[in-house]
Amino acid sequence: xxxxxxxxxxxxxxGAIYALVAVGFTLIWQxxxxxxxxxxxxxxxxxxxxxxxMHVLELPFWAACLVGIVLSIAILGVLFKQIIVxxxxxxxxxxxxxxxxxxxxxxxxxxxxxxxxxxxPFPALIEAxxxxxxxxxxxxxxxxxxxxxxxxxxxxxxxxHHTRLGRSxxxxxxxxxxxxxxGIPVERMILLTFVINxxxxxxxxxxxxxxxxxxxxxxxxLGLAAFVAAIVGGFNQVxxxxxxxxxxGVLDNLSAAxxxxxxxxxxxxxxxxxxxxVRPQGLLGRVEERTL
Amino acid sequence: xxxxxxAALAAPGMAGAQTTVYIPDVVELSGAGAVSGTNWRDGxxxxxxxxxxxxxxxxxxxxxxxxxxxxxxxxxxAQIQKVLDNDPYVVLGPVFSGxxxxxxxxTQQAEVAEVxxxxxxxxxxxNNPYVFRTSFGQQYSxxxxxxxxxxxxxxxxxxxxxxxxxxxxxxxxxFLAEAKARGIKAVADIPTESGQVDxxxxxxxxxxxxxxxxxxxxxxxxxxxxxREAQKQGIxxxxxxxxxxxxxxxxxxxxxxxxxxxxxxGLSADAPVPALQQFAEKFKKRFGYVNDHNGIKxxxxxxxxxxxxxxxxxxxxxxFAQTLHGLTIMPQQEPGILMEASWDQNGDIxxxxxxxxxxxxxxxxxxxxxxxxx
Numbered sequence: 001x002x003x004x005x006x007x008x009x010x011x012x013x014x015g016a017i018y019a020l021v022a023v024g025f026t027l028i029w030q031x032x033x034x035x036x037x038x039x040x041x042x043x044x045x046x047x048x049x050x051x052x053x054m055h056v057l058e059l060p061f062w063a064a065c066l067v068g069i070v071l072s073i074a075i076l077g078v079l080f081k082q083i084i085v086x087x088x089x090x091x092x093x094x095x096x097x098x099x100x101x102x103x104x105x106x107x108x109x110x111x112x113x114x115x116x117x118x119x120x121p122f123p124a125l126i127e128a129x130x131x132x133x134x135x136x137x138x139x140x141x142x143x144x145x146x147x148x149x150x151x152x153x154x155x156x157x158x159x160x161h162h163t164r165l166g167r168s169x170x171x172x173x174x175x176x177x178x179x180x181x182x183g184i185p186v187e188r189m190i191l192l193t194f195v196i197n198x199x200x201x202x203x204x205x206x207x208x209x210x211x212x213x214x215x216x217x218x219x220x221x222l223g224l225a226a227f228v229a230a231i232v233g234g235f236n237q238v239x240x241x242x243x244x245x246x247x248x249g250v251l252d253n254l255s256a257a258x259x260x261x262x263x264x265x266x267x268x269x270x271x272x273x274x275x276x277x278v279r280p281q282g283l284l285g286r287v288e289e290r291t292l
Numbered sequence: 293x294x295x296x297x298x299a300a301l302a303a304p305g306m307a308g309a310q311t312t313v314y315i316p317d318v319v320e321l322s323g324a325g326a327v328s329g330t331n332w333r334d335g336x337x338x339x340x341x342x343x344x345x346x347x348x349x350x351x352x353x354x355x356x357x358x359x360x361x362x363x364x365x366x367x368x369x370a371q372i373q374k375v376l377d378n379d380p381y382v383v384l385g386p387v388f389s390g391x392x393x394x395x396x397x398x399t400q401q402a403e404v405a406e407v408x409x410x411x412x413x414x415x416x417x418x419n420n421p422y423v424f425r426t427s428f429g430q431q432y433s434x435x436x437x438x439x440x441x442x443x444x445x446x447x448x449x450x451x452x453x454x455x456x457x458x459x460x461x462x463x464x465x466x467f468l469a470e471a472k473a474r475g476i477k478a479v480a481d482i483p484t485e486s487g488q489v490d491x492x493x494x495x496x497x498x499x500x501x502x503x504x505x506x507x508x509x510x511x512x513x514x515x516x517x518x519x520r521e522a523q524k525q526g527i528x529x530x531x532x533x534x535x536x537x538x539x540x541x542x543x544x545x546x547x548x549x550x551x552x553x554x555x556x557x558g559l560s561a562d563a564p565v566p567a568l569q570q571f572a573e574k575f576k577k578r579f580g581y582v583n584d585h586n587g588i589k590x591x592x593x594x595x596x597x598x599x600x601x602x603x604x605x606x607x608x609x610x611x612f613a614q615t616l617h618g619l620t621i622m623p624q625q626e627p628g629i630l631m632e633a634s635w636d637q638n639g640d641i642x643x644x645x646x647x648x649x650x651x652x653x654x655x656x657x658x659x660x661x662x663x664x665x666x
Contacts, residue, residue, distance in 0.1 A: 003496050003497075003499070003500045006496050006499075006525070007492070007493060007496050010492035010493070010496070010525075011492075014490060014492070112322060117321065117322040117323075117326040117330070118326050118327050118330065118513075118541075119327070119513040119516070119545055120545075121516075121544060121545045121546075121547055128520075128523045128524045128526075128549070129526075130525075130526040137526065139524045139525050139526070141524050142492075142524070210520070211489070211490065211517070211520065211521070212489040212490075212517065213489075213513060213516060213517060213520075213545055215513070217323075217487070218489070221489055252490070252493075253490075253492060253493045254493075256493035256494070257493040257496060257497055261482065261483060261484065261485075261493065261494065262456065262483060262485070264493075265485075
């Protein structure tokens with residue numbers, strides 16, 4: 001039982017990070033029909049922004065994190081939308097998808113060439129130690145990762161469902177034409193979702209890099225996991241992406257421990273196939289509906 | 293006609309016929325083996341700069357392009373084929389045993405010696421007279437670790453975590469056989485994937501196994517990720533490794549999580565051998581980072597080639613391979629070899645090695661083990 005709970009907590013912590021990235025997928029799909037295949041690289045890159053801020057600008061870790069988040073907003077949010085999404089989207093979804101695939105390769109190779117092909121150490125938010133609770137020992141770092149990710153998701157949920165700004169974003173996603181008639185600045189709302197996505201990937205990067213180490217290939221694993229999580233949960237629902245992330249993290253850990261470590265990568269894909277066959281819109285998704 | 297002549301002159305082997313000798317290096321410069329490959333390459337660069345500054349080998353400067361295998365055996369084979377087309381004197385690399393096992397067939401067919409950094413036992417068990425190691429094969433290092441586990445740590449049970457590639461599988465098989473022969477029971481046998489990033493499930497399984505010691509045999513980056521996770525999950529059993537687990541790059545990546553790791557070290561810049569320490573200083577001054585064992589392997593590979601070639605007095609590929617079999621090179625004869633080294637008829641190397649421990653982020657050598665042949 002102890003091992004199971006430890007696996008569960010560890011899986012939830014990893015799943016929470018997947019959820020952050022998957023939510024980003026969902027947000028920008030909902031508002032701009034952009035499937036961002038560079039999303040994994042978007043998680044990989046902020047870690048290098050932070051490392052540069054620490055080692056070149058010699059900033060402390062917390063300040064470097066702020067720099068990393070700001071750079072992510074500017075480059076992975078605003079510039080991404082204005083330089084790639086806006087010009088390509090008018091030519092249809094497929095050219096944009098191909099553009100994001102090209103962008104993912106560009107970002108990966110750039111990180112390799114300008115920083116290093118080798119993994120880099122990345123500081124953890126807290127020092128490693130155990131926490132005992134009712135006889136079960138769990139990692140404090142896992143709990144912190146879980147808490148930060150859950151807090152972020154809760155804040156996002158609050159923004160989308162309990163503020164005027166969030167409702168405007170919902171309206172812009174559901175029906176841009178009517179939203180414009182109602183005086184909602186649709187373009188600004190769409191830009192805001194790209195900015196939110198940039199913040200989410202930067203936070204995911206800060207949480208995952210101490211575990212994975214900062215490396216140019218990190219996006220391969222994360223991008224695929226988050227994409228699968230978003231589809232499993234429902235690509236058109238933020239809460240679906242969150243659920244998908246948690247399911248994937250827990251499934252990965254439990255299958256590696258109790259079934260087969262070698263085939264651990266296959267289980268999420270089996271789940272994906274099952275969901276597509278049984279409930280194509282995803283566990284919490286809705287057919288043909290666009291909402292945040 | 294002019295174009296054919298120009299193309300012929302452009303070929304490295306031909307162009308260097310009078311003034312250079314073509315010794316290409318096929319190595320992991322990206323992918324999972326990048327840490328090892330970069331160290332190996334930089335060790336080679338350092339040695340070549342020194343040798344060329346002193347006039348080269350028999351008056352010829354060494355010409356060594358470094359071709360990236362991307363840590364992929366298929367790409368490695370293609371790169372080897374490419375360099376063999378240019379008539380090399382000797383081929384260097386790669387580091388990954390899986391790639392070596394694929395490549396060495398081609399170099400054997402071409403009758404070109406291949407000086408490799410791979411450690412899988414199988415490399416020198418295939419009657420290939422053209423393959424030579426620069427570090428211990430697993431069949432030599434694992435008995436030393438098993439002895440340490442039994443005699444040094446007094447362990448009765450062991451859990452093994454290994455990377456599921458040719459390197460890891462060979463090491464796991466050798467270690468388990470040696471442990472069994474010494475009455476040490478394996479209570480967990482956990483394979484992991486090359487490039488794996490999440491070790492949480494593996495660490496929890498290791499904790500549940502409750503072994504006296506845990507033997508970890510993975511590549512550098514995976515070792516560091518494992519150590520971080522092991523620290524995170526509070527593993528208390530001693531963590532034992534073979535060279536890689538105690539390497540400088542793993543210590544750098546794992547940070548405090550590497551403290552307390554122990555094991556056998558084939559080559560180390562921290563060993564109480566002045567030549568190794570002087571090499572480490574030169575390496576750091578040249579490249580700005582602390583080398584690991586692969587840097588030493590690359591450096592000594594060049595000096596072994598230089599010594600053998602000067603001994604035979606000509607660039608004769610088959611004679612080079614024949615001469616290196618059964619040869620011992622002493623530091624007095626060739627200072628660049630750093631430590632006395634011998635090659636047997638299979639291409640395996642024998643030299644002194646070390647037992648080490650990571651203390652306060654530094655590798656500390658606690659015992660020097662003599663050559664097996666002594």
